Amino acid sequence: MSENEQPTCQTLLCLLSDYVDGELSEELCREIERHTAGCDNCRVVIDTLRKTISLYRASAAEPAEISTETRDHLFKTLNLEDYMQH
Amino acid sequence: MSDGQNDISIEALRSGDKHEFARMVDTYSGPLYRLALKMLGNEPDAQDVLQNTFLKAFQHIREFEGRSKLSTWLYRIASNEALMMVRKRRPETNFTDTVQEQDEDQILDPVQFTDWCCLPEEEFLTSESRAALDRAVQRLPETLRIVFILRDIEGLSIQETSQALNLSESAVKTRLLRARLRLREELSSYFGERLDHLKK
Structure with a gap:
């Protein structure tokens, strides 16, 4: 994409994941920001996509644990009961 | 060779060291269970996937060449198990x-x-x-x-x-x-x- 060429909404859609993950070149980021300054729908899509990803990442930030019952059953099935750390 | 993040010895796993297997189960059962639960949406199926994942890991640990992290290898087994379970349930979808x-x-x-x-x-x-x-x-x-x-x-x-x-x-x-x-x-x-x- 040249310096003066603005991405279309469709082009932007294909670049969205890389954009929100910070994996695009500075030049492409500037093009996208120029586009979103004049396209409210694309701005909303980017903001809500970022929020969507952050909500799921936040939900995964809690430690992943299994219940004591599940752990006991798992160790028993795997024949590892004698090696359980309490 | 060790699992970089958690210092689990791959050699010990390969030689059948049950103490090391138990450490591996405790280290990875939480994240693998969460993956299974998000994939399947119910606890009994997620528990089956978790159990089958470790059973397969025990059976195939000698084939693990260390080209990926141990955690990635376990995620691979768990993903396959979860996808198989989803597909088995498909007639009910x-x-x-x-x-x-x-x-x-x-x-x-x-x-x-x-x-x-x-x-x-x-x-x-x-x-x-x-x-x-x-x-x-x-x-x-x-x-x-x-x-x-x-x-x-x-x-x-x-x-x-x-x-x-x-x-x-x-x-x-x-x-x-x-x-x-x-x-x-x-x-x-x-x-x-x-x-x-x-x-x-």
Whole structure:
């Protein structure tokens, strides 16, 4: 994409994941920001996509644990009961 | 050779050291169970996937060559087990699911343009909102769901996700974009309604 060429909404859609993950070149980021300054729908899509990803990442930030019952059953099935750390 | 993050000895695992196996089970059962639960949506099936994952890991540990992290290898086994379980359950899935499977290759054009980011932060933390997040993931076709869970919930890199699923990195990126856009639509619909409700 040249310096003066603005991405279309469709082009932007294909670049969205890389954009929100910070994996695009500075030049492409500037093009996208120029586009979103004049396209409210694309701005909303980017903001809500970022929020969507952050909500799921936040939900995964809690430690992943299994219940004591599940752990006991798992160790028993795997024949590892004698090696359980309490 | 050791598992870099958690210092589990691969040599000890290969030689059948049960103490090391027990350490591996305790280290990885939480994340693997979460992956299975997000994929399957119910605890008994997730427990079966967890159990089968470790049984297969025990059987095949000698084939693990260490080209990926131990965690990625375990995610690979768990992903295969979870996908097999989803596919086994398919005859019970409804028509809507089938339609979604057929159109999983399409990038859906956005249709929801409500900006719900301005909702008060506590709105996102309610049990109802969390249930909406889980429902949205459950509605993704399984080939998109597994990519999204590995990358955006479990935090694997694109490269690790591609190793876990035996897909090219470009296929992972494409599926991830499709999954994220579908989830954004679902959440826009849910949180858009919450926004309307709060405005009244």
